[in-house]
Structures are given as structure tokens and as C-alpha cells.
Amino acid sequence: MSGSNKQPDEKLTWKPGKRDLLFLAIVAAVVLILTLGSSDRTTKPVPDDAIHRTVSSRAACMVCHGKGGVHPQPKGHVRSGQCFQCHLQPKGWRGSVK
Ligand code: HEC
Ligand code: HEC
Incomplete structure (x- = not known):
């Protein structure tokens, strides 16, 4: 009945420590960058106007x-x-491809 008699399974229960939280944060950051990056890759199309x-x-x-130039x-x-x-060219594109 002294202080040395600790719960035997104390080490088995998983509590997120600083390292685990850091790891999770990195994973979340990578996922976020990948999703943002992929949506960034769609470039603005050429406007569909007379010019x-x-x-x-x-x-x-x-x-x-x-x-x-003007723009x-x-x-x-x-x-x-x-x-x-x-x-991307607009749908109604009529110019010759060059
Ligand atoms: C390698 C890919 C690539 C090529 C080739 C390219 N662009 Fe771009 N352009 C981009 C990206 C990325 C942007 C950033 C803004 C966006 O998402 O449209 C951009 C932006 C622009 C913008 C500004 C759009 C705004 O926000 O008002 C103009 C104007 C433009 N480009 C014109 C041209 C012209 C003209 C050419 C051919 C000489 C050209 N681009 C070739 C990728 C490219
Ligand atoms: C006579 C001038 C003129 C010429 C030539 C011209 N543009 Fe533009 N362009 C503009 C102006 C002004 C804008 C901004 C206003 C708008 O969106 O129409 C623009 C906007 C853009 C944008 C950005 C659209 C956006 O959402 O902000 C892109 C991309 C672009 N032009 C690509 C091109 C490409 C590629 C060519 C050649 C095939 C070209 N432009 C030729 C005047 C021109």
C-alpha cells in the first residue's frame, strides 16, 4: 500500500502527448495544403467576350x-x-488555333 503500487495498465492507456498532437497537426496541414493546392491549379479561363x-x-x-497593356x-x-x-478558351471560340 505504498506509492510504488501504481495501476499496472497506466502505460497502456493512450493519451495524446505533445508529439502526437504535433504529428496530427502536420497531417492536417499536409491534407489542407493538398486540397487547397489542387483547387488552385484551375486557372482562370480566357473571358468569353468579343476580344x-x-x-x-x-x-x-x-x-x-x-x-x-490594359490588363x-x-x-x-x-x-x-x-x-x-x-x-482555357471559351466555348464559343472561333479564332484559329496557333
Ligand atoms: C503555365 C501556365 C500558364 C500559362 C502558359 C499562361 N498563364 Fe496566365 N496565369 C496563370 C496563372 C496560374 C495565373 C494566376 C491567376 C489565375 O488563377 O488565373 C495567371 C494569370 C493571368 C492573368 C491575370 C488574370 C487576372 O487575375 O485578371 C492574365 C491576364 C494572364 N494570366 C494572361 C496570360 C497570357 C496572355 C498568356 C500567354 C502569353 C498566359 N497567361 C499564359 C498561368 C498561366
Ligand atoms: C484588346 C485587348 C486584349 C487582348 C488582345 C487580349 N485580352 Fe485578355 N483581357 C483583356 C482585358 C481588358 C481583360 C480584363 C477584363 C475582362 O475580364 O474581360 C482581360 C482578361 C483576361 C484574362 C483574365 C480573365 C479573368 O477572369 O480575370 C485572361 C486569362 C486573358 N485575358 C487571356 C487572354 C489571352 C490568352 C489572350 C490572347 C488569346 C488575350 N487575353 C487577349 C484584354 C485583352
């Missing part, structure tokens, strides 16, 4: 979306590449 339905060349796009690409935007690889 965008007829323009088809990259050079033409850059007149308005280059530096100093420049955001900072850090990819410098090269086919616009339509990422920005």
Missing part, C-alpha cells in the same frame, strides 16, 4: 496583357508558354 473570341496569337495577347499579367506570371495550355 477574346477572335484573338489567337500569343503576340496579340501580349499587346494587352504584356507590360503596359497586364500579374507579377511572377510565367514569361513563356502557350496561353491556352493554362487559360
Whole structure:
């Protein structure tokens, strides 16, 4: 009946310690990043308006979306590449594919 007579199963009951909580937090963060990341991957489509339905060349796009254009690409935007690889064309697209 002294203090050394502890419950034998005390070590078997799982109580979340600091390490477990950290682990769970990391798992939650990874899941969150993956879900947010995947939804981020959908890029804005090309607007379905008179301008965008007829323009088809990259050079033409850059007149308005280059530096100093009416609607420049955001900072850090990819410098090269086919616009339509990422920005989907509108459904009523009529421009020639280039
Ligand atoms: C005559 C100027 C002009 C040309 C040429 C032009 N755009 Fe735009 N674009 C705009 C303007 C103005 C906006 C912003 C207003 C809007 O949404 O219509 C815009 C918006 C956009 C957006 C963003 C839409 C959004 O939801 O914010 C994308 C993507 C885009 N254009 C892609 C292109 C691509 C690709 C081309 C070439 C095929 C192109 N544009 C050619 C003027 C132009
Ligand atoms: C590798 C993929 C990729 C390519 C290729 C690409 N873009 Fe983008 N663009 C993006 C992403 C990502 C954004 C960030 C905003 C978003 O989700 O649309 C963006 C944003 C833009 C915006 C701003 C949209 C707004 O928020 O108003 C414009 C304008 C634009 N791009 C034009 C172009 C043009 C013109 C070309 C071709 C020269 C082009 N992009 C090629 C991925 C791309």
C-alpha cells in the first residue's frame, strides 16, 4: 500500500502527448495544403467576350496583357508558354488555333 503500487495498465492507456498532437497537426496541414493546392491549379479561363473570341496569337495577347497593356499579367506570371495550355478558351471560340 505504498506509492510504488501504481495501476499496472497506466502505460497502456493512450493519451495524446505533445508529439502526437504535433504529428496530427502536420497531417492536417499536409491534407489542407493538398486540397487547397489542387483547387488552385484551375486557372482562370480566357473571358468569353468579343476580344477574346477572335484573338489567337500569343503576340496579340501580349499587346494587352504584356507590360503596359490594359490588363497586364500579374507579377511572377510565367514569361513563356502557350496561353491556352493554362487559360482555357471559351466555348464559343472561333479564332484559329496557333
Ligand atoms: C484588346 C485587348 C486584349 C487582348 C488582345 C487580349 N485580352 Fe485578355 N483581357 C483583356 C482585358 C481588358 C481583360 C480584363 C477584363 C475582362 O475580364 O474581360 C482581360 C482578361 C483576361 C484574362 C483574365 C480573365 C479573368 O477572369 O480575370 C485572361 C486569362 C486573358 N485575358 C487571356 C487572354 C489571352 C490568352 C489572350 C490572347 C488569346 C488575350 N487575353 C487577349 C484584354 C485583352
Ligand atoms: C503555365 C501556365 C500558364 C500559362 C502558359 C499562361 N498563364 Fe496566365 N496565369 C496563370 C496563372 C496560374 C495565373 C494566376 C491567376 C489565375 O488563377 O488565373 C495567371 C494569370 C493571368 C492573368 C491575370 C488574370 C487576372 O487575375 O485578371 C492574365 C491576364 C494572364 N494570366 C494572361 C496570360 C497570357 C496572355 C498568356 C500567354 C502569353 C498566359 N497567361 C499564359 C498561368 C498561366
